[in-house]
Amino acid sequence: MTTVGILYPGYSAEDDYPRAEKLLDGPRLPLVHTEMREDAHRVDALLDIGGDDVLAAGAASLPGPLDSIIWACTSGSFVFGWDGAAAQVEALGRASGVPASSTSFAFADACAHLGVTRVAVGATYPDDVAERFVAFLARAGVEVVSLSARGIVTAAEVGTLPADDVLAFAAAADHPDAQALLLPDTALHTVDVLDALDARVGKPVLTANQVSIWQGLRLAGAGGPRSGFGRLFAGRGMEGATEEARGGWD
Structure with a gap:
């Protein structure tokens, strides 16, 4: 197994x-x-x-x-x-x-897997932390066309956000020029709403978990x-690990 x-x-x-x-x-x-x-x-x-x-x-x-x-x-x-x-x-x-x-590398690899080079980011973090994620994505050749930082200091607080708030936050953080929306916080509950996020935003939504x-x-x-896990899991190229998946980018 x-x-x-x-x-x-x-x-x-x-x-x-x-x-x-x-x-x-x-x-x-x-x-x-x-x-x-x-x-x-x-x-x-x-x-x-x-x-x-x-x-x-x-x-x-x-x-x-x-x-x-x-x-x-x-x-x-x-x-x-x-x-x-x-x-x-x-x-x-x-x-x-x-x-x-x-x-972090999983986000970079997921973007590459989907052929995504322009994204919007809906971050729960304060601005200074969120900007470091933008810089990280740039090293992977992913441009952040829009950044929304919610400014929540603790992971515990992020974990209390209900599904309706997550869906609303995602919709508000999207940008028409973005090919996908990224929600980069493993403190955010998303597994139960992955398909709903894609449907709400109208494009792939990649979440941390x-x-x-x-x-x-x-x-x-x-x-x-696999079904129920959003467009990422429904796409191509899931057959094996890459060097990038281990953090071996240039």
Whole structure:
């Protein structure tokens, strides 16, 4: 049975993963809560939660055997910059002994998979953190034509947003020039509304927990079209992992 290990900081929308596991009806998504000394969408706090020692400890706590492992935290990866996030993934791969990636690289790979080069971003983060995600995407050749930053400081608060608010936020964050909309926070509950998000916005909506699961399945060699997970999972090219999926971009 395919097993994708999930490293998740703190407590907010971690229940998206058992919901997804049930919908997938096959692959397992065991999750470990990694250490979060401070819940804050602030650069210093994000650098702390994404430290190599923190992720290695989380990987050691996951039940094996694993086929792949994902650091399911967007801000805790892109805050290191492209090269730092790549080094983070490489260290996690060494610690776990299996193909590894992070949510930030999952967004980049999902855009490449869909042929998307212009996006709108609806970020729950403060402006300064959201701008770092914009810079990260630029390294992947993805232009952000519109950025909406909601300015929520804690992941715990993001996790309380109801589905109606998520749908409304997505619709408001879209831009007519964008080929897709990105919602980059694993603290945001989205697994139950992926198809509804695509329908509401009228284009692919990529969410953090969605792309994390997609990336993990790719790395594990267990890709394939699946219903109920938005246009990303319905598309082509799910057949295997790429070098980019492990953070090996130029």
